[in-house]
Amino acid sequence: MVAIALGQMRRRPAAFVGLAVALFLAVATVTLFGSLFAADLAAPAAGRAAVDGPGLKVIAVAFGEIAVLVAFFVVVNALGFALRQQHRELALLRTVAATPVQARRLVRGQVVATAVLVAVPGCLVGAAAARRLLAELQRRGMAAPGVQVPGTPVPMVVALAAALAVGLAASALAARRISRIPPAAALTASSTEQGRTGAARLLAGIGALVGGGLLLRLAATRPAEQLDKAGQAALLGSLVLLVAIALAGPLAARVLAAVLGAPVRALAPGAGWLADANLRGYARRLSSAVVPVALLVGLSGTMVIMTHTAGAEAPGAATGVTSDTDVWLRQAELALLVCFAAVSTVNTLVAVTADRRREFALLRLVGATRAQLMRMLTAEAVLTAAVGVLLGAAVAGASSAAFSAAVTGSAVPAVPVAACRWIVLGAAALTVPGILATGVRAVRGPAAELVSGGRD
Incomplete structure (x- = not known):
């Protein structure tokens, strides 16, 4: 062995x-x-x-x-x-x-x-x-x-x-x-590919969702003098919620892809329809692609919004969540987490796309051109990025709302729009070019030989 x-x-x-x-x-x-x-x-x-x-x-x-x-x-x-x-x-x-x-x-x-x-x-x-x-x-x-x-x-x-x-x-x-x-x-x-998520996996996802909710409730109920603990509980809760997304990912990804796929089909009837069908038909593959994107957006968004909310509530105060040293520590932690998420995103997307060589070759044998395949991949990449960003944004919104409730008494956090825009653009920059660059290579080669398994 x-x-x-x-x-x-x-x-x-x-x-x-x-x-x-x-x-x-x-x-x-x-x-x-x-x-x-x-x-x-x-x-x-x-x-x-x-x-x-x-x-x-x-x-x-x-x-x-x-x-x-x-x-x-x-x-x-x-x-x-x-x-x-x-x-x-x-x-x-x-x-x-x-x-x-x-x-x-x-x-x-x-x-x-x-x-x-x-x-x-x-x-x-x-x-x-x-x-x-x-x-x-x-x-x-x-x-x-x-x-x-x-x-x-x-x-x-x-x-x-x-x-x-x-x-x-x-x-x-x-x-x-x-x-x-x-x-x-x-x-x-x-x-x-299995048509539905297994019962055990779905139950585990529900358990993780409940656990994440309890952690966010713990964060929201921390007193004012325990804001550091509220921040840690909110960040840990966001990670548990991301675990829930990973477990129930095929189901959530299929639902979001169906919702977002409608305008794509309308804008690009040919490539958009095929991209939407691929994403919904291979929900597990889509889940593998969107979970790292959701991880990147969810964790970085949570930390950025939490830091901005604490700073807006107590400007200039040398508290545990707003002091210069603690802000530096959180920025260092954010850089580390973004590194993990970015590496996971690039590796997964490249591998997922590269593994579809035979699928692309079969489409070429039934008449699809390389240009049509690249248009299909472009639509898929945009949908994948959108699904991942939406899932990550939902986690970041729930986590930062819990932290804001502890800091300000209101569940509406102070959102740094410019920083959040950069997070979304960064996720899209990792997703779309990564898929397209790998796709260019994956559609090359003799189609008949790839379909028969002559090359891998």
């Missing part, structure tokens, strides 16, 4: 690039904040007491927990897509007597191989980032001058163990469907 696992990774490297980058970011993030935590533990007590602000341990826990959760969210999404890319291969293995245990072992081997491959560079980047962040905190008076990142390998070991744990847990969930159904049914299912 090890040889087969590595062979599939060599045959489909594009399917594992996203997983590799996601695991790399996860390892680097855990190493970063774990190193800050270790630096605080190694610092003398007198030095920790003399520093103004929350301290390294609080920073590492408060800001690190969100970043780590986002990193793991990206890992799960990337792994699920990597397995969908090789669904047919796994089904074929089942038809030649591979057992469910062997199929799951193959997937675990791929996760372990990918994690080991990125472990060393991820740990090195995380350690370097920890030293850089510590220097910035010392320059701003939030860490004692003599504190240093210790040379212990414990944060790196913990980072690798955490990345392996989440990867193996995600692989167990993702490989469950292909390993439980009969071999013949698995092969048939590999060429089609």
